[in-house]
Amino acid sequence: MYATVPEKVQEDAVKEDPASNMLVDSFGRLHTYLRISLTERCNLRCQYCMPAEGVELTPGPLILSQNEIIRLANLFVSSGVNKIRLTGGEPSIRKDIEEICSQLSNLKGLKTLAMTTNGLVLARKLPKLKDCGLNLLNISLDTLVPAKFEFMTRRKGHERVLESIYTAVDLGYNPVKVNCVVMRGFNDDEICDFVELTKDKPINIRFIEFMPFDGNVWNVKKLVSYAEMLDIVGKRFKGLQRIQDHPTETAKNFTIDGHQGTVSFITSMTNHFCSGCNRLRLLADGNLKVCLFGSSEVSLRDPIRDGADDNELQKIIAAAVKRKKASHAGMFDIAKTPNRPMIHIGG
Numbered sequence: 001m002y003a004t005v006p007e008k009v010q011e012d013a014v015k016e017d018p019a020s021n022m023l024v025d026s027f028g029r030l031h032t033y034l035r036i037s038l039t040e041r042c043n044l045r046c047q048y049c050m051p052a053e054g055v056e057l058t059p060g061p062l063i064l065s066q067n068e069i070i071r072l073a074n075l076f077v078s079s080g081v082n083k084i085r086l087t088g089g090e091p092s093i094r095k096d097i098e099e100i101c102s103q104l105s106n107l108k109g110l111k112t113l114a115m116t117t118n119g120l121v122l123a124r125k126l127p128k129l130k131d132c133g134l135n136l137l138n139i140s141l142d143t144l145v146p147a148k149f150e151f152m153t154r155r156k157g158h159e160r161v162l163e164s165i166y167t168a169v170d171l172g173y174n175p176v177k178v179n180c181v182v183m184r185g186f187n188d189d190e191i192c193d194f195v196e197l198t199k200d201k202p203i204n205i206r207f208i209e210f211m212p213f214d215g216n217v218w219n220v221k222k223l224v225s226y227a228e229m230l231d232i233v234g235k236r237f238k239g240l241q242r243i244q245d246h247p248t249e250t251a252k253n254f255t256i257d258g259h260q261g262t263v264s265f266i267t268s269m270t271n272h273f274c275s276g277c278n279r280l281r282l283l284a285d286g287n288l289k290v291c292l293f294g295s296s297e298v299s300l301r302d303p304i305r306d307g308a309d310d311n312e313l314q315k316i317i318a319a320a321v322k323r324k325k326a327s328h329a330g331m332f333d334i335a336k337t338p339n340r341p342m343i344h345i346g347g
Contacts, residue, residue: 022079022318025290027326029277033248034081036069037284038100039089044118045154046142048181048210058285066096068304070103072282075310075317081280083112085136089284092117092125098132105133112136116179119164120157126167137168138177138206143187144194152186165203175204175261182224183210191229192236198261205261206251209269226252226267233263248278268292274326288317290324 023031040057042050064072073084084104091097092115105113114136115129122139141161143149149158168176178197182188194205210223234240239257251264252271281289286301298320303313 022314023076023081023280023321025321025324027275027324029275029324030080031278031280031321032081033083033085033279034073034076035085035087035279035281036073037087037089037282038069038091038094038097039063040284041093042088042090042118043093043120043155044090044157046118046140047152047154048183062286062301063284064282064286064301066100066103068286068301069100069282071304072300072313073104074107075313076280076282077107077109079314079317080109082110083114084110085114085116085138087116090118090120091115092121092129097125098128101129101132101134105135114138116140117164118153119161120155121160122164123160123167126164126171130171130173135173136177137173138179139165139168140179140181141165142181142183144190148187166201169201169203174202176202177204177206179206179208181208181210182229183222184224185222188224188232191232195233195237195256195259195263198256198259198263200260203261204253204264206264206266208266223269225270226265227270229265247276249276250279280321288320290320294325296320296323 025031040055040063045054073081077084086097086100086104088094094100101113101115104110112135113133115134116138117140119139119141126134126137139161141149142152143158146158149161150156165176165178178194180187180194182191191207194207197203198205207229209226230240233254237256237259239255240263241255241257243253243255243262245251245253251266253262253264255262277291279292281292282300283289283297285299286304287297287299289297298316300313300316303316308316
């Protein structure tokens, strides 16, 4: 059984702000979480994200400008969005990242400004980003072995990512979320080593099932399921206990006796959480994507540049949200369905 958002909660939220009807789909799901990709560019070449030959990036002039990002974010927040996550590519390499964070954090009604980053250049930028209102952080790290890191990312920088994690801890981020995509034969032997990071620091390790995207050579044999990962952790660590999650939570969260941090599992492939989905995605090229695994997209950039007012943009967004399906397809159908590479979509 999947958790659902209580109807009364949805109805009350819409009554409080009629504009939030824009964010309610035909299944009654209220979308309060917007992921904004700031760039398609990245300073790593992770194998599960980008094909070895690379991908064709959207030309710079077709990427949303800072003003366009803020305008659209303001429209979403004024309609009910209370959490924004900045993604990429790698968001920290965008030159105006501090200004974007500062303007977003000042939007009335926004409660959480988060970022997902590979951490490569984060340590030196993080104090300023925190001052600019960035209050939640996910850092991607798939291995604790430097040689494996270079193999997976096709770049050096393992120590810099670890430095960013510990810098975030020192700056008071609690928890510091660490995203780890688990792949059989690559890093599934490190699951318990990652859990050890939660022993004495407020780190939330988030184990993610390997998902198919264009060019990442997905194979079910590489998939380590939630059930298998949970079994591995449960056998090694005593006192593993499930936390009562919010209905819109994407992860299944656990505490471990004696550990300051926590462990989570993101189970998109084997145990989806579509019925409680409250997320929308604004891609770097200005396309709105209502489902990570759906191929349907609608441009918001083009109407803006053609002079559309906010009312017209709201109608376009509302129509896209209303077309959102009840759930995405099963993992084998997803693997056969055309979709963009992850670097285009945003983490």
